Amino acid sequence: MAPVIDQILERLPFTLQLGGMALLFALLIAFPIGIAGGLHQHGWQNALAFGVQSLFVSIPNFWLAIVLILFLSVKLKLLPALGYQGFSYVLLPALVLSVEIAPFIIRTLTTSLGEVMQSTFIDEARVRGLSRRRIVYFHALRNAAVPLVNLLGIQLSTLIGGVLVIEYIFDYPGLGNLTVVSVVGRDFPVIQGIAITTSAVFVFINIIVDLVAYMIDPRVEI
Amino acid sequence: MAVTTIIAAEPEQKLAQVQSVNRRILLAAWRMPSFRVGFFILVTLLLASAIYPELSSVSATKMIVKDKFLPPMYLGDKWTWEHPLGTDQLGRDMLMRSLIGLRYSLLVGVITVVLIFIIGCGLGLFAGFKGKWWDTVIMRITDAQLSIPMIILAITILGVSRPTVATIIIVLALSGWPLYARVARSAAVAERGKEYVRGLRVLGAGDWRILLLFAAPNILPPIAFVAVLDVARMMIFEAILGFLGLGIQPPTPSFGSIIADSRKYLLNAWWIATIPGIFLAVALTSINLMGSALEKARNRIYGGL
Numbered sequence: 001m002a003p004v005i006d007q008i009l010e011r012l013p014f015t016l017q018l019g020g021m022a023l024l025f026a027l028l029i030a031f032p033i034g035i036a037g038g039l040h041q042h043g044w045q046n047a048l049a050f051g052v053q054s055l056f057v058s059i060p061n062f063w064l065a066i067v068l069i070l071f072l073s074v075k076l077k078l079l080p081a082l083g084y085q086g087f088s089y090v091l092l093p094a095l096v097l098s099v100e101i102a103p104f105i106i107r108t109l110t111t112s113l114g115e116v117m118q119s120t121f122i123d124e125a126r127v128r129g130l131s132r133r134r135i136v137y138f139h140a141l142r143n144a145a146v147p148l149v150n151l152l153g154i155q156l157s158t159l160i161g162g163v164l165v166i167e168y169i170f171d172y173p174g175l176g177n178l179t180v181v182s183v184v185g186r187d188f189p190v191i192q193g194i195a196i197t198t199s200a201v202f203v204f205i206n207i208i209v210d211l212v213a214y215m216i217d218p219r220v221e222i
Numbered sequence: 223m224a225v226t227t228i229i230a231a232e233p234e235q236k237l238a239q240v241q242s243v244n245r246r247i248l249l250a251a252w253r254m255p256s257f258r259v260g261f262f263i264l265v266t267l268l269l270a271s272a273i274y275p276e277l278s279s280v281s282a283t284k285m286i287v288k289d290k291f292l293p294p295m296y297l298g299d300k301w302t303w304e305h306p307l308g309t310d311q312l313g314r315d316m317l318m319r320s321l322i323g324l325r326y327s328l329l330v331g332v333i334t335v336v337l338i339f340i341i342g343c344g345l346g347l348f349a350g351f352k353g354k355w356w357d358t359v360i361m362r363i364t365d366a367q368l369s370i371p372m373i374i375l376a377i378t379i380l381g382v383s384r385p386t387v388a389t390i391i392i393v394l395a396l397s398g399w400p401l402y403a404r405v406a407r408s409a410a411v412a413e414r415g416k417e418y419v420r421g422l423r424v425l426g427a428g429d430w431r432i433l434l435l436f437a438a439p440n441i442l443p444p445i446a447f448v449a450v451l452d453v454a455r456m457m458i459f460e461a462i463l464g465f466l467g468l469g470i471q472p473p474t475p476s477f478g479s480i481i482a483d484s485r486k487y488l489l490n491a492w493w494i495a496t497i498p499g500i501f502l503a504v505a506l507t508s509i510n511l512m513g514s515a516l517e518k519a520r521n522r523i524y525g526g527l
Contacts, residue, residue: 161373
């Protein structure tokens with residue numbers, strides 16, 4: 001009979017940890033592929049980016065979770081899967097979640113980087129004699145990052161939905177698991193509390209996203 | 223739309239320029255190999271799920287316990303031609319169950335997206351075109367809806383009511399419309415200031431007449447091309463709901479519930495979990511390939527104008 005707020009606050013750090021790791025993995029997967037695809041619009045890199053994103057979008061997350069548990073935890077015994085007893089328990093769920101977010105990052109990155117690379121200030125930077133690496137990472141990527149940051153704010157709802165299912169499958173003690181358990185058990189106060197909390201988090205993160213977008217590119221109007 | 227500046231030598235190109243924008247987008251998408259691959263895979267799956275269950279004498283729900291855990295073709299020594307993809311824990315044919323599951327999945331996906339499209343674009347167009355406080359009220363409702371994560375809303379509603387095909391579609395549609403409303407509204411606001419709309423105003427056309435007969439045919443097709451991608455998203459949501467036990471109820475097979483039930487038999491009968499997953503992933507990939515090709519073609523045509 002714990003108060004709803006205590007239950008939520010107790011679970012929230014676990015979910016944030018999972019979400020953060022998933023985002024990190026997704027960025028690690030998506031950046032190399034996305035940048036390569038954006039720089040070589042007509043090469044095999046772009047085809048690869050397209051293929052990877054179509055495949056990743058099409059894999060149902062719960063199915064991937066089960067298959068990964070079967071292979072990585074049960075057959076190969078590389079990573080622990082169920083429950084939570086330490087940091088290593090985050091890795092497998094975070095990996096599954098990152099597959100769900102990565103395609104959106106890849107797509108935005110390829111299209112926006114492709115557009116930015118064709119603009120005049122990139123040509124001008126080449127004329128100034130800047131190295132290709134410097135042009136891509138400091139000039140092009142910074143401009144291409146604004147749509148990406150905005151997208152991450154919107155994709156948060158996908159992430160929350162994914163967290164819910166993934167936590168349920170991996171029996172991870174986060175907010176998502178609490179949601180499923182309380183919906184199945186008709187525990188209305190907890191459901192209300194979670195709905196309000198997630199909406200608040202959603203709004204808060206979108207405000208942060210707007211601020212970050214302004215920090216990256218001061219031309220953006222808030 | 224504006225006149226293109228590129229004048230091509232081939233007569234084919236000239237022909238294409240005479241056609242309407244939408245037909246050119248479809249044509250450009252059709253020329254991409256990824257669209258064709260996706261299209262043929264999807265048509266094959268559709269035909270299989272429409273025809274095979276009607277012709278075959280095998281039932282998707284009848285349990286034959288002596289046939290349980292039969293492996294798929296050429297695996298092990300117990301497989302039979304009667305069950306090409308094996309049977310599940312209760313002796314039901316996996317091929318049949320997957321195809322029926324695919325039927326429901328596609329049905330839910332397509333109808334939901336059509337509903338979302340009608341509700342979202344209708345409200346968005348209306349808000350963008352009317353402006354003033356209509357706009358404010360509708361858009362604030364949209365924002366409020368957008369801040370509730372879709373899956374939480376769906377799970378909450380389906381958890382307290384009885385999930386049937388109709389309620390699943392309604393719940394998914396209810397939580398999916400805000401993005402369409404936003405896109406349609408911004409398009410409508412842009413369209414409102416255009417010459418032809420002002421011309422029609424001068425001629426004395428009413429709001430509804432301009433909106434439905436002239437503005438909507440310009441605004442909606444580009445949104446509809448991208449909506450194809452959402453069919454895949456809705457199919458995933460349907461499967462997730464099924465997996466959590468809030469989807470189409472057994473004994474009717476659905477991808478989510480088959481995979482959820484099969485978790486217990488993962489080690490000795492891996493195909494029960496894998497086969498519906500592969501069916502779903504192939505169907506989704508084909509839809510996504512078509513959707514991305516349409517999106518690319520749309521961006522190319524609109525960018526080229």
